[in-house]
Amino acid sequence: MEPLFFEPILKQARWGGRKLGEILGKPIGTAADYAESWEIADQKSGDSVVARGSRKGRRLSELVRHEGAALLGRHRHVTQFPLLIKFLDANDWLSLQVHPDDLQARSCDSAENGKTEAWVILQADPDSRICSGLKAGVTREQLSSALLNERSLEDCLHIIPVKTGDCIFVPAQTVHALGPGIVMAEVQQQSNLTFRLSDWGRLGTDGKPRELHVEQSLNCTDFGRGPVDPVVPRSCREGDHLCEELVACEHFVIRRHSTGDAFSLRSIDSFRILMLLTGEVVLSWSGGESPFVRGQTTLLPAALGDATVRPGGEIELLDITLPTSHAG
16 A cells, blocks of 8 residues: 545635635635645545555545455554644634534434544744633633633633744643644544634524533533643654654654654554644655655555655654554
Protein backbone atom coordinates (compact mmCIF):
# COMPACT_ATOMS: atom_id res chain seq x y z
CA MET A 1 0.00 0.00 0.00
CA GLU A 2 1.15 3.52 -0.77
CA PRO A 3 0.53 6.58 1.48
CA LEU A 4 -3.15 7.49 1.43
CA PHE A 5 -4.27 11.06 0.72
CA PHE A 6 -7.97 11.79 1.20
CA GLU A 7 -10.37 14.39 -0.11
CA PRO A 8 -10.99 16.95 2.66
CA ILE A 9 -14.53 16.90 4.06
CA LEU A 10 -15.44 20.54 4.60
CA LYS A 11 -17.91 21.50 7.32
CA GLN A 12 -19.57 24.90 7.63
CA ALA A 13 -20.70 26.44 10.92
CA ARG A 14 -21.59 29.90 12.17
CA TRP A 15 -18.21 30.21 13.91
CA GLY A 16 -16.12 29.40 10.83
CA GLY A 17 -14.24 31.67 8.43
CA ARG A 18 -12.13 31.48 5.27
CA LYS A 19 -8.66 30.61 6.57
CA LEU A 20 -8.93 26.91 5.73
CA GLY A 21 -8.64 28.02 2.12
CA GLU A 22 -6.43 31.06 2.53
CA ILE A 23 -3.83 29.42 4.79
CA LEU A 24 -4.15 25.68 4.21
CA GLY A 25 -5.26 25.56 0.57
CA LYS A 26 -8.55 23.76 1.15
CA PRO A 27 -11.05 23.94 -1.75
CA ILE A 28 -13.58 26.20 -0.04
CA GLY A 29 -16.37 27.98 -1.89
CA THR A 30 -17.52 31.58 -1.63
CA ALA A 31 -19.15 31.37 1.81
CA ALA A 32 -17.57 32.92 4.90
CA ASP A 33 -18.26 30.13 7.41
CA TYR A 34 -15.92 27.22 6.66
CA ALA A 35 -15.22 25.83 10.12
CA GLU A 36 -13.66 22.38 9.78
CA SER A 37 -11.75 20.27 7.30
CA TRP A 38 -12.08 16.62 8.23
CA GLU A 39 -8.83 15.14 6.97
CA ILE A 40 -9.32 11.52 8.04
CA ALA A 41 -12.75 10.41 9.20
CA ASP A 42 -14.77 7.21 9.54
CA GLN A 43 -18.18 8.59 10.48
CA LYS A 44 -21.75 8.41 9.21
CA SER A 45 -21.52 12.17 8.66
CA GLY A 46 -18.15 11.97 6.93
CA ASP A 47 -16.36 8.92 5.50
CA SER A 48 -13.03 9.90 3.93
CA VAL A 49 -12.50 9.09 0.23
CA VAL A 50 -9.04 8.39 -1.20
CA ALA A 51 -8.08 11.25 -3.51
CA ARG A 52 -5.39 9.62 -5.65
CA GLY A 53 -3.34 6.51 -6.27
CA SER A 54 -4.36 2.91 -6.82
CA ARG A 55 -7.19 3.14 -4.29
CA LYS A 56 -8.66 6.40 -5.55
CA GLY A 57 -12.39 6.64 -4.82
CA ARG A 58 -12.40 4.06 -2.05
CA ARG A 59 -13.72 4.99 1.38
CA LEU A 60 -11.77 4.68 4.60
CA SER A 61 -14.45 2.50 6.20
CA GLU A 62 -14.15 0.11 3.26
CA LEU A 63 -10.36 -0.10 3.63
CA VAL A 64 -10.74 -0.84 7.36
CA ARG A 65 -13.16 -3.69 6.55
CA HIS A 66 -11.33 -5.25 3.61
CA GLU A 67 -7.66 -4.31 4.04
CA GLY A 68 -7.44 -3.99 7.79
CA ALA A 69 -4.25 -6.01 8.22
CA ALA A 70 -2.32 -3.97 5.64
CA LEU A 71 -3.74 -0.66 6.84
CA LEU A 72 -3.73 -1.14 10.62
CA GLY A 73 -1.12 -3.80 11.37
CA ARG A 74 -1.34 -4.90 15.01
CA HIS A 75 -4.61 -2.96 15.38
CA ARG A 76 -6.33 -4.91 12.59
CA HIS A 77 -9.08 -6.09 14.93
CA VAL A 78 -10.80 -2.66 15.06
CA THR A 79 -14.00 -2.22 13.06
CA GLN A 80 -13.81 1.59 12.80
CA PHE A 81 -10.75 3.73 12.14
CA PRO A 82 -9.85 4.89 15.67
CA LEU A 83 -8.92 8.56 15.09
CA LEU A 84 -10.65 11.60 13.60
CA ILE A 85 -8.21 14.19 12.24
CA LYS A 86 -9.21 17.80 11.48
CA PHE A 87 -8.13 21.34 10.77
CA LEU A 88 -10.31 24.07 12.33
CA ASP A 89 -10.77 27.78 11.67
CA ALA A 90 -12.41 29.57 14.62
CA ASN A 91 -13.67 32.98 13.55
CA ASP A 92 -15.87 33.27 16.67
CA TRP A 93 -16.26 31.51 20.01
CA LEU A 94 -17.40 27.90 19.75
CA SER A 95 -20.06 26.80 22.20
CA LEU A 96 -18.99 25.88 25.73
CA GLN A 97 -18.99 22.11 25.61
CA VAL A 98 -17.84 18.85 27.10
CA HIS A 99 -17.35 15.38 25.64
CA PRO A 100 -18.11 12.08 27.38
CA ASP A 101 -15.63 9.28 27.98
CA ASP A 102 -16.10 5.88 26.34
CA LEU A 103 -18.44 4.46 28.97
CA GLN A 104 -20.64 7.56 29.06
CA ALA A 105 -20.74 7.76 25.25
CA ARG A 106 -21.91 4.19 24.88
CA SER A 107 -24.66 4.75 27.41
CA CYS A 108 -26.02 7.32 24.92
CA ASP A 109 -25.26 5.38 21.73
CA SER A 110 -23.79 1.88 21.72
CA ALA A 111 -21.97 2.67 18.45
CA GLU A 112 -20.29 5.85 19.74
CA ASN A 113 -16.90 6.46 21.33
CA GLY A 114 -15.77 8.93 23.94
CA LYS A 115 -13.90 12.00 22.78
CA THR A 116 -10.48 12.82 24.11
CA GLU A 117 -8.77 15.37 21.86
CA ALA A 118 -5.68 17.53 21.45
CA TRP A 119 -5.23 20.89 19.72
CA VAL A 120 -2.07 22.18 18.05
CA ILE A 121 -2.27 25.89 17.27
CA LEU A 122 -1.09 26.80 13.74
CA GLN A 123 -1.98 30.47 13.95
CA ALA A 124 -3.41 32.67 16.69
CA ASP A 125 -4.27 36.36 16.73
CA PRO A 126 -2.54 38.34 19.52
CA ASP A 127 -5.69 38.40 21.66
CA SER A 128 -6.81 34.79 21.02
CA ARG A 129 -8.10 32.86 24.03
CA ILE A 130 -9.51 29.45 24.84
CA CYS A 131 -11.40 27.91 27.71
CA SER A 132 -9.66 24.74 28.88
CA GLY A 133 -11.16 23.34 32.04
CA LEU A 134 -12.78 24.88 35.09
CA LYS A 135 -11.13 27.02 37.71
CA ALA A 136 -9.85 25.05 40.69
CA GLY A 137 -12.57 24.10 43.12
CA VAL A 138 -15.60 24.90 40.94
CA THR A 139 -18.44 22.54 41.86
CA ARG A 140 -21.37 21.21 39.89
CA GLU A 141 -23.70 23.47 41.86
CA GLN A 142 -21.61 26.59 41.12
CA LEU A 143 -21.41 25.85 37.40
CA SER A 144 -25.10 25.01 37.20
CA SER A 145 -25.98 28.29 38.90
CA ALA A 146 -23.64 30.26 36.62
CA LEU A 147 -25.29 28.80 33.53
CA LEU A 148 -28.53 30.49 34.60
CA ASN A 149 -26.76 33.84 34.86
CA GLU A 150 -24.23 33.91 32.01
CA ARG A 151 -22.66 37.13 33.29
CA SER A 152 -21.07 35.06 36.06
CA LEU A 153 -20.23 32.05 33.86
CA GLU A 154 -16.74 33.26 33.00
CA ASP A 155 -15.91 33.31 36.74
CA CYS A 156 -16.07 29.50 36.67
CA LEU A 157 -13.96 28.96 33.55
CA HIS A 158 -10.22 28.64 33.05
CA ILE A 159 -9.77 31.05 30.13
CA ILE A 160 -6.21 31.55 28.90
CA PRO A 161 -4.37 33.16 25.98
CA VAL A 162 -2.81 30.89 23.35
CA LYS A 163 -0.13 31.42 20.74
CA THR A 164 1.14 29.71 17.62
CA GLY A 165 2.79 26.42 18.50
CA ASP A 166 0.85 25.74 21.69
CA CYS A 167 -0.59 22.27 22.23
CA ILE A 168 -3.56 21.77 24.54
CA PHE A 169 -4.55 18.26 25.59
CA VAL A 170 -8.28 18.04 26.34
CA PRO A 171 -9.25 14.71 27.95
CA ALA A 172 -12.87 13.61 27.79
CA GLN A 173 -14.99 15.17 30.57
CA THR A 174 -13.17 18.53 30.32
CA VAL A 175 -15.26 21.70 29.86
CA HIS A 176 -13.78 23.67 26.97
CA ALA A 177 -14.33 26.19 24.19
CA LEU A 178 -12.23 27.54 21.37
CA GLY A 179 -12.06 31.31 20.92
CA PRO A 180 -11.81 33.46 17.77
CA GLY A 181 -8.70 34.11 15.71
CA ILE A 182 -7.36 30.54 15.90
CA VAL A 183 -6.45 28.04 13.19
CA MET A 184 -5.46 24.66 14.52
CA ALA A 185 -4.98 20.96 13.94
CA GLU A 186 -7.10 18.61 16.03
CA VAL A 187 -6.45 14.96 16.86
CA GLN A 188 -9.28 13.11 18.58
CA GLN A 189 -10.93 9.80 19.13
CA GLN A 190 -13.25 8.77 16.32
CA SER A 191 -16.34 10.42 17.76
CA ASN A 192 -18.80 13.13 16.82
CA LEU A 193 -20.56 13.31 20.18
CA THR A 194 -20.67 16.75 21.82
CA PHE A 195 -22.76 18.13 24.69
CA ARG A 196 -23.27 21.91 24.80
CA LEU A 197 -23.33 23.65 28.16
CA SER A 198 -23.81 27.14 26.73
CA ASP A 199 -23.92 28.89 23.37
CA TRP A 200 -23.20 32.29 24.93
CA GLY A 201 -26.80 33.43 24.40
CA ARG A 202 -26.52 33.36 20.60
CA LEU A 203 -29.10 32.36 18.03
CA GLY A 204 -28.60 29.83 15.27
CA THR A 205 -28.92 30.52 11.56
CA ASP A 206 -32.66 29.87 11.86
CA GLY A 207 -33.02 32.69 14.41
CA LYS A 208 -33.62 30.27 17.28
CA PRO A 209 -31.31 29.20 20.13
CA ARG A 210 -29.33 26.07 19.37
CA GLU A 211 -30.03 22.97 21.44
CA LEU A 212 -28.21 22.74 24.75
CA HIS A 213 -27.49 19.56 26.75
CA VAL A 214 -26.98 20.99 30.21
CA GLU A 215 -27.89 17.97 32.33
CA GLN A 216 -25.90 15.57 30.13
CA SER A 217 -22.95 17.97 30.17
CA LEU A 218 -22.97 18.29 33.96
CA ASN A 219 -23.28 14.53 34.36
CA CYS A 220 -20.16 13.84 32.31
CA THR A 221 -17.98 16.72 33.59
CA ASP A 222 -15.00 15.82 35.76
CA PHE A 223 -15.23 18.52 38.45
CA GLY A 224 -12.00 17.32 40.02
CA ARG A 225 -9.85 18.07 36.97
CA GLY A 226 -9.58 21.82 37.34
CA PRO A 227 -7.57 24.05 34.98
CA VAL A 228 -5.89 22.61 31.87
CA ASP A 229 -2.82 24.46 30.57
CA PRO A 230 -0.79 24.01 27.37
CA VAL A 231 1.44 20.95 27.45
CA VAL A 232 5.18 21.15 28.03
CA PRO A 233 6.76 19.28 25.07
CA ARG A 234 9.15 16.46 25.91
CA SER A 235 12.27 15.85 23.83
CA CYS A 236 12.35 12.39 22.29
CA ARG A 237 14.15 10.51 19.56
CA GLU A 238 12.96 8.99 16.29
CA GLY A 239 15.97 6.90 15.27
CA ASP A 240 18.86 9.39 15.13
CA HIS A 241 16.48 12.35 14.84
CA LEU A 242 15.35 14.50 17.78
CA CYS A 243 11.72 15.63 17.94
CA GLU A 244 9.11 16.63 20.52
CA GLU A 245 6.46 14.47 22.11
CA LEU A 246 3.39 16.62 22.69
CA VAL A 247 0.86 14.06 23.90
CA ALA A 248 1.04 10.40 24.91
CA CYS A 249 -2.30 9.10 26.18
CA GLU A 250 -4.23 5.86 25.93
CA HIS A 251 -5.87 6.96 22.67
CA PHE A 252 -3.06 8.53 20.62
CA VAL A 253 0.52 9.77 20.60
CA ILE A 254 1.48 13.06 18.93
CA ARG A 255 5.05 13.99 18.07
CA ARG A 256 6.19 17.19 16.36
CA HIS A 257 9.13 17.36 13.95
CA SER A 258 10.56 20.87 13.49
CA THR A 259 13.55 20.61 11.19
CA GLY A 260 15.10 21.31 7.79
CA ASP A 261 16.96 17.98 7.67
CA ALA A 262 15.81 14.68 6.21
CA PHE A 263 14.77 11.98 8.67
CA SER A 264 13.39 8.45 8.64
CA LEU A 265 10.18 7.07 10.09
CA ARG A 266 10.54 3.42 10.98
CA SER A 267 7.88 0.79 10.44
CA ILE A 268 5.94 0.18 13.67
CA ASP A 269 3.40 -2.52 12.61
CA SER A 270 0.71 0.15 12.77
CA PHE A 271 -0.37 3.17 10.77
CA ARG A 272 1.02 6.70 11.07
CA ILE A 273 -0.72 9.95 10.28
CA LEU A 274 1.35 12.92 9.12
CA MET A 275 0.00 16.50 9.12
CA LEU A 276 2.25 19.10 7.52
CA LEU A 277 1.70 22.41 9.33
CA THR A 278 4.43 24.45 7.61
CA GLY A 279 6.74 24.01 4.63
CA GLU A 280 6.87 21.27 2.02
CA VAL A 281 8.51 17.86 1.83
CA VAL A 282 9.05 14.87 -0.40
CA LEU A 283 7.84 11.69 1.25
CA SER A 284 9.56 8.53 0.00
CA TRP A 285 9.14 4.81 0.69
CA SER A 286 10.31 1.59 -0.96
CA GLY A 287 7.63 1.82 -3.64
CA GLY A 288 7.95 5.47 -4.66
CA GLU A 289 7.79 9.06 -3.50
CA SER A 290 5.23 11.84 -3.28
CA PRO A 291 5.30 15.60 -2.71
CA PHE A 292 3.57 16.75 0.44
CA VAL A 293 2.69 20.40 1.11
CA ARG A 294 1.40 22.57 3.95
CA GLY A 295 -2.16 21.76 4.95
CA GLN A 296 -2.04 18.19 3.67
CA THR A 297 -2.54 15.06 5.74
CA THR A 298 -1.50 11.56 4.80
CA LEU A 299 -2.12 8.14 6.30
CA LEU A 300 0.87 5.79 6.13
CA PRO A 301 -0.48 2.21 6.20
CA ALA A 302 1.22 -0.36 8.40
CA ALA A 303 2.25 -2.33 5.29
CA LEU A 304 4.13 0.66 3.85
CA GLY A 305 7.28 -0.10 5.82
CA ASP A 306 9.90 2.54 6.53
CA ALA A 307 9.51 6.03 5.05
CA THR A 308 11.77 9.06 4.67
CA VAL A 309 10.81 12.72 4.97
CA ARG A 310 12.97 15.13 2.93
CA PRO A 311 12.13 18.77 3.73
CA GLY A 312 12.48 21.56 1.20
CA GLY A 313 13.43 24.01 3.97
CA GLU A 314 12.26 24.32 7.55
CA ILE A 315 9.09 22.35 8.30
CA GLU A 316 6.72 21.58 11.14
CA LEU A 317 5.18 18.13 10.89
CA LEU A 318 2.86 16.28 13.26
CA ASP A 319 3.41 12.53 13.51
CA ILE A 320 0.39 10.76 15.03
CA THR A 321 0.28 7.12 16.09
CA LEU A 322 -1.60 4.83 18.43
CA PRO A 323 0.04 3.76 21.69
CA THR A 324 1.28 0.18 21.71
CA SER A 325 -1.27 -0.66 24.39
CA HIS A 326 -4.26 0.72 22.45
CA ALA A 327 -7.14 -1.72 22.89
CA GLY A 328 -9.53 -0.33 20.25
